[in-house]
Amino acid sequence: MMPPEVVACCGHGGERLTEFSEETQAMLAIRDERDRAAFAKLFRMFAPRIKGFLIKGGCGAAQAEEIAQEAMLRVWHKAALYDPHRANVSAWIFTIARNARVDMLRREARPMPEEMKEEPGSEPDAGQIVALEQEATQLREAIAGLKPAQREVIERAYLGELTHQELSEEMGIPMGTIKSRIRLGLERLRHDLKGLRTP
């Protein structure tokens, strides 16, 4: 019999690991079972925030709603590409929404890196998924704990309001070099965010 975490990750049906966040559980149900109720749940969680995010980034309300809808449709259709070891749900949806915005505003596809495919036969690792989720939570907390002016720079950067020149001028400290693993990368980002707190 397979251990429960393998069942949960492979989506071979049955119980899911309740230690995964609600959104990860919903995303895995969409990916593995094409679960429409899970999609509706994820839509309610994310679509209004995508709309708010796009409006903050300069879109009109109607256009923001249109792009948010397109992003959620892409979440459904591209669900097979979601890998919880590599990205938490918010990060993955952020990239989907970003691409939807660029594609719809420019009316052409944005250059994208090649997909990294999992090694054949590699086992899902529930521990890594949970660790990545926890790090994402700590990252949110680190951003929330910044001084307002510093937090604003971070927000403006990822809302798409800063050019790369402005980024190099304004974000020197926060983003250190990130080594081999995303997990280590997040550690380092958090460390650098801590550095931002001191004036």
Added chain:
Amino acid sequence: MSEHEMTDVKHHLTDPIIAAYAAGTLPEHLALVVATHVSLCDSCRAALEAHEAMGGAVLDQTEAVALDDDLLPATLAQLDQPRTEAPVPARQGIFPGPVMAALKGHPPRWKAAGMGVKQQILCATPEGTVRLLYIPGGVAVPDHGHKGLELTLVLQGSFSDETGHFGPGDVEIADDTLEHTPIADPGPACICLAATDAPLRFNSWVPRLAQRFLKI
């Protein structure tokens, strides 16, 4: 990590460039070089994914804005409608997937540019241009405009200049403060993906003349 890993990459992208790509603000000509380098370099891919995690964290903390009540039912009704996804071109030889996508799946159609150098422009917008360059061994990389930011990614062979030696997967980042003369190393031709910002444009001949004298 099989074909994706290129552990000998020595010259990487900078964080502000990766962050701008993650945020979706990098102009297309530069974004193509970033997507191609990330396809060849695991450490820059990890950096990109970390920036995307930052983007996700900002999204999480963004205030929700109410949607039209009909949007969810309308979206659910569209789930089963088939979508025509454009095929994603795969890597072919030295050309990674994003380059093949820019080539629309066809091999490059080189145009002679003198001194045995050949090029194909992949994308030219008012913001800048990205092209493939084919430079025979021992030949200097032609001055393909050096205003603003310039990214040069080696796909085959290598080149050297005052700042160092660049082999497959390496990206040279130059701005207008860097005076350099890249020369393809002897041996097989050097093939690069090179993105340059558009030069400042003036509408009358007088400033254009000034532009030449002032080298702006």
